[in-house]
Amino acid sequence: MTWLRPLPTINPENKPFFAGLRERKFRVPKCQSCGHFNWTPYPACRSCLSTEQEWTEVSGKGTLYTFSVVHSGPKTFTQDGPYVWAFMKLQEGPRPLIVMGNLVGVPHDKIAINMPVQIGYYDVPGHDMTLYHFEAAPA
């Protein structure tokens, strides 16, 4: 099946992240000055504005911050039925890391805010690319 959903544009700046996904690792820019993680990646640390940030592997574990079961959306998503668009809160701190993505593999009536979730990885068919999604984690 041809993959028709939007794909990220990879460039030298974000390459360590997408190369990390290929290795089943989720890397987040960590400020080398104050130690805070920054997600979504930004040019400078949101706590101290240092531009010294290093891609650092995180646990990939956390909880479901919030979600929506989307019934009306882009056809490339809804053609497989309603899908789950979600925010995951990674366990790293101190400033909360909220990551957006799709939650998969959980019956929609079993999805609950604060349920344990983890980052999973999938290879995009027909493209030399790995992306992430969220899946239920053991409690």
Place this chain on the structure above:
Amino acid sequence: MGFPYKETAVVGVYTTEQARGITRSPFSLEIEALKGALADAGLELKDLDGIATTRLQSLISGSYDPLHFWAEQLGQRSITFMGSGQPAAALAKGALAVSAGMCEVFALVHGKSKTTWNASKAALPTTAPRVGDWSELIYGATRISWYAAWAQRYMHEFGVTSEQMAEVAVDARYHATLNPNSIMGSRGEITVEDVVTSRMIASPLRLLDCALDNDGGYAVIITSAKRARDLKKKPVYVLGASEAAYIDYYLNLPCPSFPREGGAVRKATEIALGMSGIKREDIDVAGLYDCFTVTVLRNLEEMGFCKIGEGADYVKGGRLRLGGPMPVNPDGGLLSNSHNGNPGGMHVIEVVRQLRAEVEPKRQVKDARIGIAISQGMSVHGGAGVMVMGV
């Protein structure tokens, strides 16, 4: 010597036809609205020297700044102030520019047609589009899904039910039935039951929790209070105005989202009310941005009309309706009057018309002297503009 800081007033407002499937260009809506608002004020095109539009660039040259388009289109004249921001925030800054003497007659103009917020209407692509590295589109986000996820967390935090949120839509529709120009008024009133059984769009938001998705244009004119007194209509004085932003555009959700005292909406409200000297209990009519039912509950909370988490209690029993202590969106709002793509000016326009006492008698707030209007958006409540007005 410095900026003169004159008092200012809204002197002209205009709305074009608001409808689904308008075939005219957005530009023709903008032109009609601009001319209409100037005529409403009793001003002429030649008086105009400040402008803000909801466009992001020149229609013709592709310039980064639509100022260049309007300077040319209006006959190669000096436009001395170019505003920006969400509609109510653009008006706030337009009033400031007039006050400070940078321009004398400022217009905010909007026109939209032939586009939609409805992501389900886009055709299937033949190849995977490439988007930004952290784009929401990779995960199928829609504008509704953002507000839906936010609503989900809101309901979780405060134990709010879909039935409680639905009251906002019911009251908006009631007002729309009193407004002959509203898109949904002719369909008649709805009930809480209608809202919570309407088609699910993105849980927990159903069709009737969502604003309309239509076309239309509008314009608002601001000038100095001194000049306003000689114009056609009763001046609606700008008593306080503000803008605030605290998050990027649909990239992140703040954490914690709740319970929190609020970000941009609270900040902008505090600034605008603070400079006006108006107390919340003195406000007669409110135009509260209502892209979704949940948005109104959070506006009421963050703006300080009730405590955080108590928006659902506040709206209980039709309190937002005409006859209540502070009627909200007597035109039917974005939920039942019109959502024309960038509709933040619509709330200002309705408040102005209420303060002028020029709407249909059955939806006129009696003796309305003080009004407030807010536009908000961006990653859900991440940016806001507030206008406090009085006669």
